[in-house]
Amino acid sequence: MAFLAPLLLLGLAALAVPVLIHLTHRERDQVISFPSLMFLERVPYRSTRRQKIRNWPLFLLRCAAFILLILAFARPFFTDTTSLAGTLNGGREIVVLLDRSYSMGYSDRWQQAQVAAREEIDTLGPNDLATLVLFERSAEIGARSSVNHDSVYTAIARAEVGANITRFGPALQLAKSILEQSEFTEREVVLISDFQKNGWSGDEAVSFEEGIRLRPLPIDGTDASNVTITSVAFEREPFSAAEQVTAMARLVNQSDLNVTNLLVTLELDGHEVATQLIDIEASGPATVSFDPFIVGEDQLRGTVRISDDALLQDNMFHFTVSSGQLVSVLIVKPDASTLDSSLYLENALAVGNTPTFVTETITVRDLNTDVLEGRSVVILNDTAPFDGPTGNALVNFVDAGGGLLAVLGESVRWTPEASDVLPGSFGAPTARLSSRNNVLGYVDYSHPVFDVFNAPRSGDLSSAQFFQQRPFTVTNPESVLARFADGSVALAERRIGQGHVLVWAS
Structure with a gap:
C-alpha cells in the first residue's frame, strides 16, 4: 500500500492530544452554600489525585475515528495490480502480436512463433505488464495486461492456427489503443509473423505516439514441400x-x-x-x-x-x-435439312459442364408427346411445329415449366395457329449489309439468359456479327431482351404458364 499524500500521516502524532487532555483534565469543585461553619470540625483533605481512563471502548473508538480521518486525507491505494509501482520501479509494458493466420501453419512456423512469444514474456520483470493479441483477418486479445504472466503463457500454449488470411492493420490498431492508455514510460509492440505481402492492404493508417516502439520478429520456417x-x-x-x-x-x-x-x-x-x-x-x-x-x-x-x-x-x-444438374435439350430440325445443320449448336452445348447439357437431335416429323417427356428445353432450329396434337403438346410442355427456343432461320414457316405461342410476329428474311448495324446494340444482362456474360471478362456479345435476320414485331415492348444496333428485335421472351418461350430473330 502507498499514499498519494504521505505527509498527512504526520497528523497521527496529534493522536496524543486527546489522551493528554483526558489524563490531565481536572474536575471543577462544586460549591455548596452553607450558613455557618462554626459547628463543623476542620479535617485535613488533599484534593489532587491522578486521573484514570474509565471508559476504554469509548476512548478507542475516538482514536480510531481520528486515525481513519487522517488516512482518508492521505489517499491510500494498492500497488500490486497497477502500473504506478512499475513506473516508479522502472518497469515496462509490452503487447505481443502473434500471427495465427493460415500461412503460419506451414512447416514449423507456428511452433517457432510460440517459442518466440514465450521468450518475450521470459524477459519481463515482476512488475512488467504483458498483453497477448492473436490476429489473422481480425484481432482479439488472448490475455489481458497483467503482472501475472502465467495467464499469458497459458494463452500462448492454447492458441491455434486459423484458416483466414493475414491482416496487420487490426492488430496494430488494437496494440495502439492498449499502450496509449498505459502509464509506463517504456512501451513496446512485438510483432511475430511470417509477414505475408498480402497482409498489408495499404489503408492501415496506424501510427504510434512518441515513446511506443515497434519491433518485428520474422518467422521463416524450414523449407519443405507443399x-x-x-x-x-x-x-x-x-x-x-x-x-x-x-x-x-x-x-x-x-x-x-x-x-x-x-x-x-x-x-x-x-x-x-x-x-x-x-x-x-x-x-x-x-x-x-x-x-x-x-x-x-x-x-x-x-x-x-x-x-x-x-x-x-x-x-x-x-x-x-447431387443429381438433377443435367439439362436435357431436344433439338428439332427441319425434315429436309442437311446432316450438319445443327452441328454447331450441338457442339456449343457440349462445352458446358455447369450444368451439363445432354442433347438429342430429331426432325420435326418425329416431334410428339413421347419425345417431350423428361426434357428441360426444346430448340426449334429453323423449323416450326405442326398444327394439331404436336402443337398442343408443345404448348402443354411450356405451360408445365419447360423452355422453348425458336430460331427463326431463312426457311422456317409458322402457321397462324402455331404462332400463338410466340411473343410477336415476324416477316421474311432480310440481309444486314451495314457493318455498323449487324451487331447487338442492346443486351439485358439482368436477365438469367445473359447472366453468364454479366461478369468481367466473360465474353463480348457486341463483337458477334449477324448478316441475316427476320424482322420481328413484339406484342409487348418489355419482352425484348436484345436488339441489333439499328434497334430491331434480336431476342424476345414470352411467359406461358410456368415456362418461357424465347425467339431468336436470326
Whole structure:
C-alpha cells in the first residue's frame, strides 16, 4: 500500500492530544452554600489525585475515528495490480502480436512463433505488464495486461492456427489503443509473423505516439514441400435413371521442391473409393482424374485428400455432388435439312459442364408427346411445329415449366395457329449489309439468359456479327431482351404458364 499524500500521516502524532487532555483534565469543585461553619470540625483533605481512563471502548473508538480521518486525507491505494509501482520501479509494458493466420501453419512456423512469444514474456520483470493479441483477418486479445504472466503463457500454449488470411492493420490498431492508455514510460509492440505481402492492404493508417516502439520478429520456417488442392471439377453423363460422374482434382506444387509418389485419395460419404500416386514438378500443376462413380437421388459428400506435407490446412478439398444438374435439350430440325445443320449448336452445348447439357437431335416429323417427356428445353432450329396434337403438346410442355427456343432461320414457316405461342410476329428474311448495324446494340444482362456474360471478362456479345435476320414485331415492348444496333428485335421472351418461350430473330 502507498499514499498519494504521505505527509498527512504526520497528523497521527496529534493522536496524543486527546489522551493528554483526558489524563490531565481536572474536575471543577462544586460549591455548596452553607450558613455557618462554626459547628463543623476542620479535617485535613488533599484534593489532587491522578486521573484514570474509565471508559476504554469509548476512548478507542475516538482514536480510531481520528486515525481513519487522517488516512482518508492521505489517499491510500494498492500497488500490486497497477502500473504506478512499475513506473516508479522502472518497469515496462509490452503487447505481443502473434500471427495465427493460415500461412503460419506451414512447416514449423507456428511452433517457432510460440517459442518466440514465450521468450518475450521470459524477459519481463515482476512488475512488467504483458498483453497477448492473436490476429489473422481480425484481432482479439488472448490475455489481458497483467503482472501475472502465467495467464499469458497459458494463452500462448492454447492458441491455434486459423484458416483466414493475414491482416496487420487490426492488430496494430488494437496494440495502439492498449499502450496509449498505459502509464509506463517504456512501451513496446512485438510483432511475430511470417509477414505475408498480402497482409498489408495499404489503408492501415496506424501510427504510434512518441515513446511506443515497434519491433518485428520474422518467422521463416524450414523449407519443405507443399501441395495444394485448388479445385475439383466434374464431368457428368447420363446413366440409366442416374448420373455417372467423373471427379477431376487440380493440384499445385507451391514449393521449389519436386514431389514424388504423392498419394491422392477420393472419399465418398466417408469411404475411400479410389487412390492414385502422382509426381509434381517444383512450382508446377497436376490433374488427377478418378474412376467414374454413380450419383442417384441422394446427395453425396466427397473429399479429395493428399498425404501430409508442410501445410496440413490445404491437404483436403470437400465437396457435395447431387443429381438433377443435367439439362436435357431436344433439338428439332427441319425434315429436309442437311446432316450438319445443327452441328454447331450441338457442339456449343457440349462445352458446358455447369450444368451439363445432354442433347438429342430429331426432325420435326418425329416431334410428339413421347419425345417431350423428361426434357428441360426444346430448340426449334429453323423449323416450326405442326398444327394439331404436336402443337398442343408443345404448348402443354411450356405451360408445365419447360423452355422453348425458336430460331427463326431463312426457311422456317409458322402457321397462324402455331404462332400463338410466340411473343410477336415476324416477316421474311432480310440481309444486314451495314457493318455498323449487324451487331447487338442492346443486351439485358439482368436477365438469367445473359447472366453468364454479366461478369468481367466473360465474353463480348457486341463483337458477334449477324448478316441475316427476320424482322420481328413484339406484342409487348418489355419482352425484348436484345436488339441489333439499328434497334430491331434480336431476342424476345414470352411467359406461358410456368415456362418461357424465347425467339431468336436470326
